[in-house]
Amino acid sequence: MSTGFIILALITIAGAIGAMNCGRLVHCALSLVASFAGLAGIYLQLNVWFVGVAQILVYVGAVAILIVVALLVTRNAESDRQNEGSKGWIAGGSVALLVFILLAGALSNTAVTGAATLAPDSSVETIGRRMMTLYVIPLEALALLLTAALLGAVVIALGGPKPGRASK
Amino acid sequence: MNWLETLPLTIKATLLSAAAAAGLPEALMPYLSAVLSISPILMVFPLLFALTTVCERKGLGRIQNRYGPNRVGIPFTNIRLAGFGQFIADGIKSLTKEDVVPHKADKLLHFLAPIVLLVPVLLTFSVLPIGKGMVPLELDAGLLFFFAVGGTAELAVFMAGWSSRNKYSLLGAMRGIAQMISYEMPLILSALVVVMAAGTLSPMEIVNQQAVYGKLGIAQWNVFSPWGLLGFVLFFIAALAESNRSPFDLPEGESELVAGYFTEYSGFKFALFFMAEYMGMFAAMGMGISLFLGGWSAPLKFLTFIPSWMWFFGKLILMIFLVIWIRGTMPRMRMDQLMAFAWKFMLPLALMNFLLVGAISFMPSMLGQWLAAVPIIIFAWCGLARGLGGGRIPAPRVYRFAE
Numbered sequence: 001m002s003t004g005f006i007i008l009a010l011i012t013i014a015g016a017i018g019a020m021n022c023g024r025l026v027h028c029a030l031s032l033v034a035s036f037a038g039l040a041g042i043y044l045q046l047n048v049w050f051v052g053v054a055q056i057l058v059y060v061g062a063v064a065i066l067i068v069v070a071l072l073v074t075r076n077a078e079s080d081r082q083n084e085g086s087k088g089w090i091a092g093g094s095v096a097l098l099v100f101i102l103l104a105g106a107l108s109n110t111a112v113t114g115a116a117t118l119a120p121d122s123s124v125e126t127i128g129r130r131m132m133t134l135y136v137i138p139l140e141a142l143a144l145l146l147t148a149a150l151l152g153a154v155v156i157a158l159g160g161p162k163p164g165r166a167s168k
Numbered sequence: 169m170n171w172l173e174t175l176p177l178t179i180k181a182t183l184l185s186a187a188a189a190a191g192l193p194e195a196l197m198p199y200l201s202a203v204l205s206i207s208p209i210l211m212v213f214p215l216l217f218a219l220t221t222v223c224e225r226k227g228l229g230r231i232q233n234r235y236g237p238n239r240v241g242i243p244f245t246n247i248r249l250a251g252f253g254q255f256i257a258d259g260i261k262s263l264t265k266e267d268v269v270p271h272k273a274d275k276l277l278h279f280l281a282p283i284v285l286l287v288p289v290l291l292t293f294s295v296l297p298i299g300k301g302m303v304p305l306e307l308d309a310g311l312l313f314f315f316a317v318g319g320t321a322e323l324a325v326f327m328a329g330w331s332s333r334n335k336y337s338l339l340g341a342m343r344g345i346a347q348m349i350s351y352e353m354p355l356i357l358s359a360l361v362v363v364m365a366a367g368t369l370s371p372m373e374i375v376n377q378q379a380v381y382g383k384l385g386i387a388q389w390n391v392f393s394p395w396g397l398l399g400f401v402l403f404f405i406a407a408l409a410e411s412n413r414s415p416f417d418l419p420e421g422e423s424e425l426v427a428g429y430f431t432e433y434s435g436f437k438f439a440l441f442f443m444a445e446y447m448g449m450f451a452a453m454g455m456g457i458s459l460f461l462g463g464w465s466a467p468l469k470f471l472t473f474i475p476s477w478m479w480f481f482g483k484l485i486l487m488i489f490l491v492i493w494i495r496g497t498m499p500r501m502r503m504d505q506l507m508a509f510a511w512k513f514m515l516p517l518a519l520m521n522f523l524l525v526g527a528i529s530f531m532p533s534m535l536g537q538w539l540a541a542v543p544i545i546i547f548a549w550c551g552l553a554r555g556l557g558g559g560r561i562p563a564p565r566v567y568r569f570a571e
Contacts, residue, residue: 026330030277033323049309053316061319065345068326072342124309124369 004045012038025071033064050124173475176302180204205304209293216484217446218255224492226251231496258439265435270333273432277331282433282440285324289444291317292451297372299464299477311369314455315356318410321448322348325419325429328441332432340428343503344419347409350507351416354514355406355452358399361518361525362390362459371455375463385469389462393534394541395525400460402518407452409510412445414495418503453487454480513552520548 015035022028036059043052131139171178180201187200222237229236240257241248269278295310297303307313322345329341366374378389390396409416420428430441457463461483464476501509524544528537554561 024274026274027277030323030327049307049313053309053312057312057316057319061316061322064320065322065326065349068323068330069345072330124312 002045005042008038008041008045010038011035012042026068029064029067029071032067033060036060036064048122050122050127172478173300175475176208176299176477202304206294209290209304213293213447213450214443216450216481217443218259219252220446220488220492221258221442222252222254223488224495225254227489227492228496231493262436262439267435267437268432270432272333274331274333277327278432279437281324281328281331282430282437282444284327285321285444286440286447288317288320288324289447289451293447293454295371296451296454297375297458297463298454298480299475302464302477303372306372307370309369310371311359311363311374311455314371314451315352315359318448318451319348319352321444324444328433329429332429334432336425336427336431337429340419340425340431343425344412344429347412347416347419347506347510350510351406351409351514354402354510354518355410357515357518358402358406358521359455359459361395361399361521364522365390365393365395365525365529371458371463375458375465378462379465381469387462387465387467387469389460389465389467391460391462393529394538394545395521395529396460398517398521398524398545400456402514402521403456403460406514407449407456408491408494409506411449411452413449413491415498415501416506417500418506421500449491450484450488453491454484457483457487508556513556516552517548520544 012035015031015033015038018031019028019035022031036055040052040055040060043055046052183204184197184201188197192200226236226238236251237254238251239248240251240253242253269275292314294305295303295307295314303310305313325341325344325348329337329339329344332338362374363369366377368374368377378387380388382388386392391400408414412419418428419425420430425431430438433441457480464480466472466474466476466479524541528540531537531540
């Protein structure tokens with residue numbers, strides 16, 4: 001494990017913990033962003049540039065702003081101590097612990113056969129070519145879906161017939 | 169002149185070999201190399217920022233028929249340097265000023281915001297080809313990295329505005345976020361046209377493709393093609409808006425919002441905001457130069473004896489001059505005009521440019537491209553502009569008192 005990985009992993013974990021435990025909602029959101037950014041750093045460190053940059057573009061850039069703006073337009077974003085924690089934290093915590101034990105057990109029992117697999121070619125050019133040839137239909141379907149979602153959002157935002165501009 | 173061309177690289181190589189001779193362990197060499205690549209960026213661009221502030225004040229002064237700063241020179245002498253000592257005085261002033269933090273402010277976020285704003289801006293310089301073979305980080309998706317990292321500045325704007333607990337700050341931040349999100353679309357779309365034509369996402373490769381000289385010895389810059397010219401104009405306008413420059417400086421419109429999202433900042437934190445804004449502008453303009461104006465390449469073949477990095481910085485200074493000029497001459501837009509301009513004019517035009525480049529970039533002759541494209545561009549431009557005005561044709565302006 002390199003020093004860079006340890007630093008990035010600490011940022012990611014600290015961000016995730018902060019996202020759950022911070023007092024103010026805005027702090028939680030920003031901690032979540034720190035966690036996203038740490039994850040992006042790990043991707044970049046692993047030389048999967050496209051995934052890393054996409055993580056920054058989508059999560060650190062877009063999703064973060066979405067969360068933050070959503071927080072701002074809701075009420076009480078300014079007051080302290082909104083994050084009192086859920087009452088069922090014991091149940092939730094035990095489920096999380098169980099999942100962790102399960103995963104850790106599965107991982108530790110797996111024999112690591114190193115050097116068996118070749119790292120897949122993850123350059124941006126390869127991804128682009130695949131998307132435009134092999135996966136062009138899913139890509140187009142996604143584009144259609146997103147366009148429909150965009151138009152739907154505009155229609156909802158318009159909110160029925162316009163109340164007409166005040167005449168001069 | 170060949171030694172000038174490679175001067176920065178020679179200095180780096182000399183320093184590296186000197187370090188190796190001095191017994192630096194082999195494991196540390198990549199780190200030293202990285203530091204040597206980064207430090208020129210950290211020195212040159214802030215210095216450019218400092219000089220730009222003086223030039224901007226002097227330029228605006230000239231445009232507004234006054235002198236601008238012309239006093240500060242070397243202390244205790246009569247040498248005035250035409251006022252170019254001003255930035256040192258300003259720097260010392262902002263360093264020694266009291267750092268006022270509002271009592272109710274969110275102290276941590278208030279402290280972090282200028283840093284979070286400056287770091288992504290500095291990161292974007294890492295993929296900018298400053299000269300031939302001079303790019304600190306060679307990425308095959310450099311352009312993607314540039315826009316991804318540059319887009320995170322919105323978060324810092326929000327942090328600054330929200331943590332200040334000031335209504336002007338918050339309003340400025342909301343304006344800033346709305347504006348940045350809106351203009352990111354035309355910015356990226358107009359840049360993608362170049363990607364489509366060049367077939368690569370690496371800024372270095374894009375510049376290399378433009379540094380080819382045709383029959384008359386004229387470089388094949390993208391801006392010389394119809395789609396490139398339209399793309400450049402769109403990119404330039406969007407970059408102005410992205411870096412909150414006039415006429416898009418609504419987030420900090422001083423007549424309405426004091427100073428927008430950095431109202432509650434003083435001393436060096438204020439200077440950091442200022443610096444991040446200018447550096448962001450440099451980065452955006454530098455990318456515009458790389459994409460459309462041939463980056464470090466000379467426009468004519470016989471001019472290639474001038475070093476490539478001089479071309480880059482010459483073009484950058486020209487762009488900065490243009491930006492200052494626009495600031496001195498254009499009035500600030502209104503918020504609804506700003507939004508309508510982004511979504512109803514820039515975005516459709518950028519999308520049309522996409523279709524255009526797909527349709528005509530396969531035409532063999534440049535003249536044919538121009539003949540085919542110019543009517544389409546003019547038609548779309550005028551039609552969209554007409555639509556932006558709500559179909560109403562402005563009457564000729566009548567001056568009652570000033571004629």
